Amino acid sequence: MAAKLILLIEHEAGIREVLEACLHDIDGWRIVLASSIKAGIDLCEQQRPDVILIDTSTPEIDALLFIEELKVYSAEYSVPILLISSRASWFSAEILHQMGFAGAINKPFNPLTLSQRISQTLGWSN
Template sequence: MSTKSILLIEHEASIREVLHTSLSEFGGWRVTLSDSIQEGVNLCMITYPDAILLDASTSETDALIFIEQLKRHSMTRSIPILLITARASWFTSNQLQQMGFAGAITKPFNPSTLPAQVSRLLGWSNGDL
């Protein structure tokens, strides 16, 4: 069984570190870190992750622009993207899907349960942890 990989795009260093530890230590996944959307797009083209976890409050650009940039490339078009945002409850599952997201995780989050939440939203089985 191969280990799943996640591209984590979070501009705030302290939150990025907590997310990284939660996903890699508790989830057992390979995590590639990015502090900006543009760097995330570039890393996506190199690493082809199994999923992307994107902070929706990045200051440089909008999360929807990120999705549009990924859709331009056939190799990254099908990578599921999860939002992590304090505004996750503002959206229904249908609205998130229409915008191109696989789901959303609310900030603040519980680091010990985050991997199970990611797995549930992505439809990954426990064997994928």
């Protein structure tokens, strides 16, 4: 499988580094990092990611508006958005789909199986 390009939107630097290491070092995926949803939106047009991995817990004042903007991009370019959050288990697959997410991954996550979990959620072949 060709290396996937992941747009990772995470405001906490330490978690961003861990996620990048998991996805790049273990599976060789290409990672584009954004520390805010607004920055992630800007990167979408430049990078054309295969998936957007986002933690919606953010200090951004306009986070909900930015998330809606990401969903428009997602729909227009068929780029799935995965939620990664300590609250991911609160939502059923149906509710996530209604909210515009392709799926969710719980924090804490297993670093060794994270990319496998993403691939399974999105139906990507290994």
